[in-house]
Amino acid sequence: MPVTFLPGAVRIEPVGRVEADVDLPGSKSLTNRYLACAALADGRTTIERASLSDDAHAMVRGLRALGVDVEVDEARARLHVTGRSGGFRVEQAELDVGAAGTAMRFLAALACVGCGHYRLDGSQRMRARPIGDLVDALRSLGAKIECEEIEGYPPLVVHADGLRGGEAVLESPPSSQFISALLMAAPACRGDVLVDIRGACVSEPYIAMTLEVMRELGVESLVSDDGRRFIVPAPQRYQAGSYQVEPDASAATYFWAAAAVTGGRVRVRGLSRASRQGDVGFVDVLAQMGCQVHAASDGLEVHGPADGRLRGVTVDLNGMPDTAQTLAAIALFADGPTRIENVANLRVKETDRIAALACELGKLGARVDTRTDGLTIYPPPACAAAEIETYDDHRMAMSFAVVGLRVPGLVIRHPDVVTKSFPGFFSRWDALATAQR
Numbered sequence: 001m002p003v004t005f006l007p008g009a010v011r012i013e014p015v016g017r018v019e020a021d022v023d024l025p026g027s028k029s030l031t032n033r034y035l036a037c038a039a040l041a042d043g044r045t046t047i048e049r050a051s052l053s054d055d056a057h058a059m060v061r062g063l064r065a066l067g068v069d070v071e072v073d074e075a076r077a078r079l080h081v082t083g084r085s086g087g088f089r090v091e092q093a094e095l096d097v098g099a100a101g102t103a104m105r106f107l108a109a110l111a112c113v114g115c116g117h118y119r120l121d122g123s124q125r126m127r128a129r130p131i132g133d134l135v136d137a138l139r140s141l142g143a144k145i146e147c148e149e150i151e152g153y154p155p156l157v158v159h160a161d162g163l164r165g166g167e168a169v170l171e172s173p174p175s176s177q178f179i180s181a182l183l184m185a186a187p188a189c190r191g192d193v194l195v196d197i198r199g200a201c202v203s204e205p206y207i208a209m210t211l212e213v214m215r216e217l218g219v220e221s222l223v224s225d226d227g228r229r230f231i232v233p234a235p236q237r238y239q240a241g242s243y244q245v246e247p248d249a250s251a252a253t254y255f256w257a258a259a260a261v262t263g264g265r266v267r268v269r270g271l272s273r274a275s276r277q278g279d280v281g282f283v284d285v286l287a288q289m290g291c292q293v294h295a296a297s298d299g300l301e302v303h304g305p306a307d308g309r310l311r312g313v314t315v316d317l318n319g320m321p322d323t324a325q326t327l328a329a330i331a332l333f334a335d336g337p338t339r340i341e342n343v344a345n346l347r348v349k350e351t352d353r354i355a356a357l358a359c360e361l362g363k364l365g366a367r368v369d370t371r372t373d374g375l376t377i378y379p380p381p382a383c384a385a386a387e388i389e390t391y392d393d394h395r396m397a398m399s400f401a402v403v404g405l406r407v408p409g410l411v412i413r414h415p416d417v418v419t420k421s422f423p424g425f426f427s428r429w430d431a432l433a434t435a436q437r
Contacts, residue, residue, distance in 0.1 A: 003430035009387075010415045010426050012404025018264035020432050021299070022255050026051045026077060026245035027277055028421045029102070029206065032059045033213040034079075034243055036106045036184045039068045040113070041083030041217060043240030050079045050245050054420045058100035062107040065093040066114060086188045086237055087162060088114030097122040099350060099392065099420060102177055104154060105134055109181035112143040113188040114160040119148070121155040125392065128153065129348055134178040137168035141182075141189060165191030165234050172199030174345050179230075180210035186232035187219045195230040202345045205278025205319050212276050216243060246270060249277035250395075251422050253326040256283060256302040257402045258432065260291050261333050263308045267301035282323045288313045289334065312336030312379075317343050325399035328357050331377040332366055333406060344373035350420075351391035360388050360400065364407065385409040394420040401429050 004011040031051040036059070038045035050056065052074060060070045060079070067090040069082040088111070095111070095118060097103040104122055108131065111118040121127075132152025135145050142164035148155040168182055179195060186193035201207075204227065211221055211230075218239035222231040252268040259266040271280055273295055283293045283302055289310045292303040304310075312334040317324050321343045331338035346353035354375050358368040365380030385408060390396045394417045404410035418425040 003426050005426070006411070009411050009413045011409060011411045012401060014404070014406055014408055015262065018258045018262045018266060018405070018432060020255070020265075021267045021269060022428075022432065023269050024247040024251050024255070025053070025422060027248040028053050028055050029209065029250075029277065030213065030245045031056045031079075032102050032106060033180070033184065033210055034245065035059050035063060035070070035081060036110060037213060037217045037219070037238045038081035038083055038240065039063050039066070039110065040086055040188050041081075041238035041240045042085050043083060045081045045083060045240045046242040047079040047081065048077075048242065048244040050077050051248065051421070052077055053423060054098065055100040055102055058097045058103040059106065062095040062097060062103055065095045066090055066111065066118070083238065083240055086113070086235065088116070090114065091116045093118045095120045097126065099123045099126055101126065101129060101175075105131065105175065105177040105181045106184065108134060108145075108156055108158070109138060109185040111158045112138050112141075112145070112160055112163050113185050115162065116160055118158040118160060119155060120158070125350065126154055130174060131156070133170050133173045134181060137170055137178065137182055138163070140168050141166050141193065163189040165189035165193045167194045167196060169196045169198060173197065173201065174348055176201065176203035176206040179207050183207075183210050183221065183230060183232060184214060187214075187234050187236035187238065189234040192234050193232045195232075197228045201228070202318055203278070203321060209276045209278070217241070246275055246277060248422070249275055249279035250322045251398070253279060253282045253323050254398050254402055255432065256286060257326050257330050258405055259302045260286050260289065260304040260310060260330055261308070261402060261406050263304040263306050265301060265303045267296055267299045269299040271300045273300065279320045279323055281320055282326065285313065285315055285323070285327060288315070289330065308333065310334045312338045314339040314341065316341045321346055322395060325353060325357060325395045326402065328361060328375070328377055329399045329402040332361065332364060332379050332383055332403060334379055337376050337378045339374065339376045341374045350393040351396070353393065353395070356389075356391045356393065356396055360386070360396070363388070364403065383407045387411040387413060390414045390417050392417055394418045394422065398422065398425055401426070
């Protein structure tokens with residue numbers, strides 16, 4: 001079989017041209033935004049085709065700790081959330097988010113609109129990921145938050161008594177999730193909220209995604225022409241209802257990449273260029289590399305070049321940094337160097353992704369030049385077999401699965417990390433590859 005499951009690892013063998021139509025799980029990013037907004041809504045909300053990833057489960061656990069009734073229907077990928085009408089009334093709670101950065105940021109803001117004493121903690125890596133900009137912004141809105149050990153880092157202790165509102169200023173925040181967290185909590189404040197971003201802003205499409213979900217659930221906001229100032233009139237209430245999650249566009253990049261490196265065709269059903277997920281823009285990067293992209297009636301399709309020859313590119317991935325590892329994997333098979341720019345925030349993700357990529361691509365024979373905010377990959381004449389470390393990072397595991405479609409005997413260690421965003425990924429990958437044999 002193309003994917004062989006080993007103790008603590010998987011081995012992937014090359015396949016021919018991949019030809020497939022695929023259905024993918026719901027977006028983790030959208031699921032957690034629906035959960036956050038539904039928790040503050042009046043009434044019962046149903047979230048269809050939800051992500052059932054570790055990150056989504058971390059969000060569910062955190063909301064339950066705050067007294068929100070969340071039912072999980074695993075068989076139907078459906079969540080039912082009974083909202084708390086704009087705030088939480090739990091005297092004391094411990095929220096453990098594990099390695100889920102999204103849950104840490106969103107729950108930190110949501111906890112502040114409650115009434116009680118709440119402690120938020122996570123894995124050792126989570127304790128090393130900065131959150132100071134969000135903490136300071138929440139304090140400016142009236143929050144009482146302590147950083148239990150090191151200022152600017154989890155664990156956090158929230159002495160919640162609601163938020164008064166006001167102005168929150170962020171200077172070049174390292175994560176767009178800080179902004180999304182503030183925006184989603186803002187309707188529950190006692191007064192209007194102004195979020196003012198000064199300097200650079202990363203992953204801007206995710207902010208647009210947040211505002212769209214808020215709008216879908218009935219909350220209005222105002223955005224300045226330059227997209228740096230946001231006003232959320234408050235108080236407002238989210239509207240309960242039934243909402244459907246799009247397939248995960250970040251996960252789709254691995255399957256589109258399979259078409260790119262094998263000269264095949266992959267259609268991801270349920271996604272289009274009109275998706276609210278910025279990562280669908282990755283198909284345009286593939287087009288620059290020599291692929292053909294077709295918008296079908298039921299999905300978005302990528303055709304790899306028939307001769308397997310891809311072009312090296314220079315790309316600013318600031319708007320979609322979660323695609324950087326996918327591009328790095330494809331870059332091994334390009335006819336020239338690939339330069340990935342403006343992704344400094346990769347260094348504070350699940351691991352330092354720039355350093356991790358340099359190490360693992362080097363094992364395969366590539367030369368990698370790293371910078372503070374990016375890297376350049378010089379493909380080798382031929383890739384060597386290698387054993388790939390995943391650094392407790394789901395995207396390292398899934399991106400290097402693409403490499404295994406061309407490099408014999410590639411072994412990926414600790415493949416279970418994929419449950420963070422895509423449980424069952426390697427079974428799906430095996431089915432995708434097996435169909436071609």
